[in-house]
Amino acid sequence: MSDMDEMDDGSGIVKKFMFLNRKAPHGTVYALEGLEVVLITAAFDQDVSMVFTDDGVFQLMKGIDSKGIEVKDFSKTYRALEGYDIEKLYVDQASLDARGLTEDDLIVDVTVLSVPEMANLMAEQDVVISF
Amino acid sequence: MPMVNIAGKEVEVDEEGYLVDLSQWNEDIAKYMAVEEKVDLTDSHWEVVNFLREYYAEYQIAPAVRVLTKAIGKKLGPEKGNNKYLYELFPYGPAKQACKIAGLPKPTGCI
Numbered sequence A: 001m002s003d004m005d006e007m008d009d010g011s012g013i014v015k016k017f018m019f020l021n022r023k024a025p026h027g028t029v030y031a032l033e034g035l036e037v038v039l040i041t042a043a044f045d046q047d048v049s050m051v052f053t054d055d056g057v058f059q060l061m062k063g064i065d066s067k068g069i070e071v072k073d074f075s076k077t078y079r080a081l082e083g084y085d086i087e088k089l090y091v092d093q094a095s096l097d098a099r100g101l102t103e104d105d106l107i108v109d110v111t112v113l114s115v116p117e118m119a120n121l122m123a124e125q126d127v128v129i130s131f
Numbered sequence B: 001m002p003m004v005n006i007a008g009k010e011v012e013v014d015e016e017g018y019l020v021d022l023s024q025w026n027e028d029i030a031k032y033m034a035v036e037e038k039v040d041l042t043d044s045h046w047e048v049v050n051f052l053r054e055y056y057a058e059y060q061i062a063p064a065v066r067v068l069t070k071a072i073g074k075k076l077g078p079e080k081g082n083n084k085y086l087y088e089l090f091p092y093g094p095a096k097q098a099c100k101i102a103g104l105p106k107p108t109g110c111i
Helices: A030-044 A054-060 A075-084 A093-098 A115-123 B027-036 B043-059 B065-076 B083-089 B094-101
Strands: A016-021 A047-052 A088-092 A111-113 A127-130 B003-006 B009-012
Touching (some): A016 A030, A030 A047, A030 A075, A047 A054, A047 A115, A054 A075, A054 A088, A075 B043, A075 B065, A088 A093, A088 A115, A111 A115, B003 B027, B043 B065, B043 B094, B065 B094, B083 B094
Parallel strands (some): A016 A047, A016 A127, A047 A088, A088 A111
Antiparallel strands (some): B003 B009
16 A cells, blocks of 8 residues: 555664665566565665675676667666665775776665675664675 | 557556566556546646656565665655555555555565
């Protein structure tokens, strides 16, 4: 139901959820499904962060044109995350470097983390879900 | 999926009546969907419907109601960006009904 965020059972338990995105945006359904799960999770007022690592960094790349493969380009949807109060987006530095990308190539503002920083962030989570 | 004839044109809708191909949308389709939803379209309704179409063009998703309410408040003012106003226009759920009329898919997170 569209009004599900009206319902508050008052339990008030907030867990730290991390969604780990490791795959290229197209070719498999992981990236799109992962994004949809994140948008749904946003309705439950949890502490959500998203991590983009390995080929997952391509999900955030500017200028994606998916017309040739006849699938929807959902990269613009990452820009909607802010409106869903999902503002913690992290990208793995080594994954960017390995693909010749920098923060300027990405469609949204992110925090770029080193491997040890990423490991610490993961250790703080209650739930880590990988796509 | 079911086909319906709207103003002389065959259009495909899903099992809940949402338009399948967004690019087919026009005002006739909006009016047809509104009748289905028992909504009398006024300028205030159109304002929300057009807002949703712009939102979709920008972000490629239909927003959840909470996000829609907030975004409308930002764009059209707080007197419109609240549940009371939007539910008066679309009693069975602003996101759900207005999206259908706007030719968008059912909002993500709307289960």
